[in-house]
Amino acid sequence: VSNAFASLARALGTAFRESPGEPWSDDVFESWARRVFTYQLETNPVYAAYVRKRGVTPSNVAHWSEIPWVPASAFKAVPLVSGDPSQVERIFQTSGTTGVGRRGEHHVLDLGLYEDSLIPNMMRHLYTGGPDGPDGQDRPDGDSPTRPMLALAPAPADVPESSLSFMLGAALDGLSGGQGGFFVTRDGVIDTAGLSEVLVEAASRGTPLLLAGTAFAFVHWLDWLKEHSAGFDLPQGSLIMETGGFKGRSRVLERPEFYASLSETHGVPFEAIVNEYGMTELLSQFYDGPVAAVSGMDLEGRRHVPPPWVRTRVLDPNTLSAVPMGEPGLLCHYDLANAGSVMAVLTEDQGVAVEDGFRVLGRVQGAEPRGCSLAMDDLLSGVRS
Numbered sequence: 001v002s003n004a005f006a007s008l009a010r011a012l013g014t015a016f017r018e019s020p021g022e023p024w025s026d027d028v029f030e031s032w033a034r035r036v037f038t039y040q041l042e043t044n045p046v047y048a049a050y051v052r053k054r055g056v057t058p059s060n061v062a063h064w065s066e067i068p069w070v071p072a073s074a075f076k077a078v079p080l081v082s083g084d085p086s087q088v089e090r091i092f093q094t095s096g097t098t099g100v101g102r103r104g105e106h107h108v109l110d111l112g113l114y115e116d117s118l119i120p121n122m123m124r125h126l127y128t129g130g131p132d133g134p135d136g137q138d139r140p141d142g143d144s145p146t147r148p149m150l151a152l153a154p155a156p157a158d159v160p161e162s163s164l165s166f167m168l169g170a171a172l173d174g175l176s177g178g179q180g181g182f183f184v185t186r187d188g189v190i191d192t193a194g195l196s197e198v199l200v201e202a203a204s205r206g207t208p209l210l211l212a213g214t215a216f217a218f219v220h221w222l223d224w225l226k227e228h229s230a231g232f233d234l235p236q237g238s239l240i241m242e243t244g245g246f247k248g249r250s251r252v253l254e255r256p257e258f259y260a261s262l263s264e265t266h267g268v269p270f271e272a273i274v275n276e277y278g279m280t281e282l283l284s285q286f287y288d289g290p291v292a293a294v295s296g297m298d299l300e301g302r303r304h305v306p307p308p309w310v311r312t313r314v315l316d317p318n319t320l321s322a323v324p325m326g327e328p329g330l331l332c333h334y335d336l337a338n339a340g341s342v343m344a345v346l347t348e349d350q351g352v353a354v355e356d357g358f359r360v361l362g363r364v365q366g367a368e369p370r371g372c373s374l375a376m377d378d379l380l381s382g383v384r385s
Contacts, residue, residue, distance in 0.1 A: 209239075
């Protein structure tokens, strides 16, 4: 990794670790966003050509929100690396469930920066005690939580291309003290016997745990529990984290029904079930869990909370200009953890901005918005020229 990127990654990582839950002022985020933008223009020829075509320079950007975004589909079209491509540590791939064709790829220069982003954010939402913490109990300062994690996902070694498995593996090692494990094979088969055995042991010990996985894996697990008339009461203070939705899958379970089944079969209240919103194209994640002050079964009232180093805009799909708070549009994330690729990514997810976060409404249906198509044309013309 180049000295320039190593220096930037170290500085960002320190900032992430020091303020996982404290909001950054607009001035602080602005300063970081400009630094990352300037670096990316200097080191990412594809992005730099795209930005030039749009007539944007660091000097005529009046606010971080004017920094040009790329559509998420750009990660399918061309490697987006802000640095030396030969220094890439890992290539994460999208799941490929949204349709046929090429999978998106995120070329990651520094897995350490990814961990510096995911660990403090995950600790804040899923591990730390305190009045707003997952178990609602204060811990003495310096008392590191070691909530065991059971993952309904393949192990990182089995799917090195999965950013989700990497994230869960980092949490298992860095936050759960290695306690727990992965209970899905590379081929997607759940180790029901192994998971059942561990859940029985956990119940006897009474230690709160984190049961984490993709929504679709949980559906298969719920089907198995129903078939065997089984269920497990997780120890008090346990959490369930689900992610991924049902995109591209043959079976869809509405969220209230899904959460009701999870609650009934695992003996946890609705507020102990957390959704993680993330994507391969971003190295930061968003949680709607306990810190977001969810209230019982009020799923509609939940919101996803960005970490301090992410800003999210909601854009009109036709004009691609910002919409007022509370109105639906496309979610556009400015993620400083993406320093090694492209910071600003326009997603294909619809959402609404609310105070301190946003609500996800679902995927865009139908054709790609025209503005995204034009952006892709500009991006690819820079590759061809």
